Amino acid sequence: MQEENEKKEAQDQDDDQKESTRQIELSKTAWMTYIPSFLSQTQADALFEELLACEQWEHRAIIVAQKEILQPRLMSWAGDLPYRYTGQTLEPREVSETLKNLCEMVEKQCGTQFNHIVLNYYRDGKDHIGMYADDEQELGWNPTIAAISLGDSRSFVVEPKSRKIKKRPFRINLKHASLLIMGGDIQHRYRHGVPKNQSEKPRINVTFRYLQGPPGTQRPPHPYMKSHQEALNQDEQDGQDEQDGQDSSNQSN
Numbered sequence: 001m002q003e004e005n006e007k008k009e010a011q012d013q014d015d016d017q018k019e020s021t022r023q024i025e026l027s028k029t030a031w032m033t034y035i036p037s038f039l040s041q042t043q044a045d046a047l048f049e050e051l052l053a054c055e056q057w058e059h060r061a062i063i064v065a066q067k068e069i070l071q072p073r074l075m076s077w078a079g080d081l082p083y084r085y086t087g088q089t090l091e092p093r094e095v096s097e098t099l100k101n102l103c104e105m106v107e108k109q110c111g112t113q114f115n116h117i118v119l120n121y122y123r124d125g126k127d128h129i130g131m132y133a134d135d136e137q138e139l140g141w142n143p144t145i146a147a148i149s150l151g152d153s154r155s156f157v158v159e160p161k162s163r164k165i166k167k168r169p170f171r172i173n174l175k176h177a178s179l180l181i182m183g184g185d186i187q188h189r190y191r192h193g194v195p196k197n198q199s200e201k202p203r204i205n206v207t208f209r210y211l212q213g214p215p216g217t218q219r220p221p222h223p224y225m226k227s228h229q230e231a232l233n234q235d236e237q238d239g240q241d242e243q244d245g246q247d248s249s250n251q252s253n
Helices: 003-016 040-052 097-110 226-251
Strands: 022-025 029-035 063-064 068-069 076-077 084-085 088-089 114-121 127-134 146-151 154-160 171-175 179-182 190-194 203-209
Touching: 029 171, 040 097, 040 146, 040 203, 063 088, 097 146, 097 179, 097 203, 114 190
Parallel strands: none
Antiparallel strands: 022 029, 029 179, 063 068, 076 114, 084 088, 114 203, 127 190, 146 179, 146 203, 154 171, 154 190
């Protein structure tokens, strides 16, 4: 039996090598890295089943437009610090040995440290998450956010926060066993979300963050405010140039 498992693991790793890592440049200062097979299929399958069975899943309420509504998904979390977002506070919760080991793997890949984990359980395609950004003060400037996808593949949508930017939303399909890393100033300039679909299959997303302090922690003044604003201006101009190109193409057709 052990020999069969080792052969299957080796086959998984061979299959994984066929898929390449994607480096996605949303702008000069905002980027994502997508690793389709960060885990082997065997590892991902086992992890999905363990998290589904062992995590403390909750159906929690958030505040949207001054109204309390239930999130359209279940969630769990772990970390030594409380984390507050959208009107709710996630109190400290012990990190399991499984999540510790997983976090170490992700830290090694990203070259950065994480101290908080949020897990979202999408029971089917009706469960989703609206457009938002990980831009809370306690995350500091230009946080690195990493997320492992398990289970059903779901579309991940990224769009500029500014309505002046006419860029089309960027979409990528997040597969079972994949890792998505977001970096640069993506959280300050873009929003992301997972829309509904028609699937009846479940999905678990495991997201890693580094909290610089408890709720109320203020990030310092931006060290590169001038270049940051220049990047915003350039992003708006790039979006306008793209829109002008589309308009010209439509007129010629």
